[in-house]
Amino acid sequence: MKTIYFWSPHIDPQVATLKSVYNSLNSLNTYGKNIQTLLINVFGEWDWVDSKSIRKIDLILNRQLIKRKFKGYLKSRFLYFSIFFLSYEPLKKILRKDEPDYLIIHLITSIPILLFLFNNFKTKLILRISGFPKLNIFRYLLWKAISKKIKYVICPTHETKEFLKKKKIFQDHQLIFIPDPIIQIKKINTLKKQPLKFTSSRPYFLSIGRFTKQKNHIFLIDFFVKNFHYLDNFDFLIIGEGELENSYRQIIDKANLKNKIKILGYERNIFNYIYNAKCIISSSLWEDPGFVMVEAASLGIPIISSDCPSGPKEFIDNDKNGFIYKLNDEKVFNTVLDSFLNISDKELLKKLKNAKKKCKLYSNFNNYKKLSKILI
Numbered sequence: 293m294k295t296i297y298f299w300s301p302h303i304d305p306q307v308a309t310l311k312s313v314y315n316s317l318n319s320l321n322t323y324g325k326n327i328q329t330l331l332i333n334v335f336g337e338w339d340w341v342d343s344k345s346i347r348k349i350d351l352i353l354n355r356q357l358i359k360r361k362f363k364g365y366l367k368s369r370f371l372y373f374s375i376f377f378l379s380y381e382p383l384k385k386i387l388r389k390d391e392p393d394y395l396i397i398h399l400i401t402s403i404p405i406l407l408f409l410f411n412n413f414k415t416k417l418i419l420r421i422s423g424f425p426k427l428n429i430f431r432y433l434l435w436k437a438i439s440k441k442i443k444y445v446i447c448p449t450h451e452t453k454e455f456l457k458k459k460k461i462f463q464d465h466q467l468i469f470i471p472d473p474i475i476q477i478k479k480i481n482t483l484k485k486q487p488l489k490f491t492s493s494r495p496y497f498l499s500i501g502r503f504t505k506q507k508n509h510i511f512l513i514d515f516f517v518k519n520f521h522y523l524d525n526f527d528f529l530i531i532g533e534g535e536l537e538n539s540y541r542q543i544i545d546k547a548n549l550k551n552k553i554k555i556l557g558y559e560r561n562i563f564n565y566i567y568n569a570k571c572i573i574s575s576s577l578w579e580d581p582g583f584v585m586v587e588a589a590s591l592g593i594p595i596i597s598s599d600c601p602s603g604p605k606e607f608i609d610n611d612k613n614g615f616i617y618k619l620n621d622e623k624v625f626n627t628v629l630d631s632f633l634n635i636s637d638k639e640l641l642k643k644l645k646n647a648k649k650k651c652k653l654y655s656n657f658n659n660y661k662k663l664s665k666i667l668i
Contacts, residue, residue, distance in 0.1 A: 294327050294667055295390070296320065297415075300398035301334035301379070303371055306502045306532060306558060308583040309398050309422040312448075315473035316396075316663065317346050319656035324664065330392070334379050351382045376403055387413050394443070394667060398422050405438045416443040418666075421452055423506075424578040424601050427459065435461045444666055448472045448580050451602030468666060473659035474586045475651050484567035484591060490556050496527040498569035500562055500584045501576070503534030508575040508598070508620070510536070513543055515622055516553055522629070523552040531565060533558045567591050571632060577619065579603045586654050589613065589647035594640065596632060613647035 300313045313331075320327050328347075331338055335352040357374060384407055387395065396418045397404045408417050419442050425431070439462050446468050447453040453467050501507035509530055516528050530540070530553070537555065544553045559565065562584070566572060572588040574597040579585070581603025585595050589607075595614035597604040608614040617628040652658060 294394070295392040296327060296329050296394045296396060296667060297386075297390075297392040298329065298331045298396050298398070299334075299383075299401075299404055300331075301375055301400045302337050304502065306534075307399070307422075311474065311583060312420075312422075312472040313398055314341065314346075315476065315656050316659055318476075319473055319660040320663065320667075321346065323657060323660040324668075326668065327664075332383070332386070335375060349386065351386070352378050354378075372400060375400060379403060380407065383407060384411065387415055391415060394418055396420055396446075402434065405434055408441050409434075409438050417441060418444045418446060420446040421448060421456075421580070424449075424452060424580040424603075425456070432459075432461065439463075439466075442466060444468050446470050449602045449606050451606060452580055455602070468662075470659065470662040471653045472581060472583070473656045474581075474583050474654040475590050476656060477590070480563050480587065480590060483561050483563040486561055486564045488564055488568065489559070490529075490554070492527045492529065492554075494525065494527050495570040496529045496568075497571055497573055498529050498531070498565060499573050499575065500531045500565075501574075503532050503536040503540060505536075506577050507532070508577050509540060510543075511575045511620055511622075511625075512573060513540055513553060515625060517543065517547040517549060518622075519626065520547070520549060520552070523549065526570060528553045529556060529565070529569075530554070531556045531559050531562060563587065563591065566593055569593055571596055574598060574604060576600050576604075581607060581654075585614075586651060589644075590651045592644050592648060594632060594644065595647065596628060607647075607650060609646075609650075611643075613643060613650050615643075 298313055298317060302310060317329050317331060320329050331346050331348045333348045333350050335357045336355045338348060341348065357371065380403060391414045394416050395404060398420045399422055401419060445462050445466050448471060450469055453469050456462060456467055457464060499509060499512055503509060516523060540555060544550050566588050571594040572584060574582060574585055576598060578600050585597055585604060585607060588595050597608060597614060597616055598619040599605050599616050600619050608616045615628050615632050618624040
């Protein structure tokens with residue numbers, strides 16, 4: 293029996309990695325016969341997960357952190373430091389006492405990495421890359437220092453794997469490509485049928501994601517403000533929340549387009565909105581691989597995405613599975629949007645079928661097959 297512990301503390305429920313962690317646990321629990329999993333619930337961030345389906349262990353019993361609001365850069369940094377100092381020793385004790393075979397780390401990875409750097413555990417450490425890695429000097433040195441104690445580095449895209457190869461932080465045999473488990477067909481087919489909280493009388497373009505620099509919603513807002521004739525027949529809906537929301541609203545209000553460019557806020561169920569959309573548009577500066585894009589493809593909804601590193605390019609594959617434009621290039625985006633609006637039904641259906649086939653890479657079962665090869 294192999295025991296696998298998962299580490300993924302988080303302060304933002306919109307982070308796509310959470311879905312990957314949850315689905316990975318479910319895939320191992322569903323298909324694995326000789327596997328025992330446990331999710332480390334660091335400070336209550338995983339309280340919403342049903343303990344009957346996923347075993348958890350509470351690390352910090354004090355729930356004051358989870359009750360407080362930590363929006364904004366300085367407040368979020370304070371929370372990170374609090375998590376570090378409060379969880380370092382408890383995590384160390386668990387690893388000493390339980391001696392799991394593997395610890396898979398996803399978010400706020402500096403805590404377990406430093407633990408393994410200064411201690412010797414029987415547990416094997418697996419680093420799962422979340423998002424396209426931004427190698428600042430601190431992360432580079434930390435990864436370089438711990439590289440010999442890491443068993444595997446799971447990369448969600450080929451581009452990320454090749455990027456890390458070139459940086460020569462890890463040995464080639466440590467780098468493993470395993471697509472994220474994104475698609476749960478039964479769940480998606482149920483959620484897509486739920487009624488929308490917001491209904492539009494017209495077809496709508498849809499963009500989903502945190503209101504941060506990475507998601508780059510500002511590009512789309514600016515485009516539709518300058519080219520508002522596209523909104524004669526369509527609405528543009530944005531689902532999410534974050535620190536840039538006020539600046540988005542100011543631009544929309546100034547352009548007098550708040551009845552056509554609509555911010556809906558955070559929605560726990562996004563599949564019903566995706567299912568009813570004209571298309572999904574992703575303007576991200578980086579994605580790895582781009583969960584909403586894969587989810588839209590599974591529902592048969594067209595995708596328009598920037599060519600950012602690294603997931604969208606691999607998924608769309610030279611326009612075979614969707615439409616791709618040069619990052620932050622309004623002229624190219626304009627051309628691509630026109631191409632989508634004027635494409636024949638036959639050509640569009642071909643793209644949608646190709647995209648749906650590609651989704652098989654991102655199923656829970658495929659994730660289990662890939663993971664089990666390195667865990668068992």
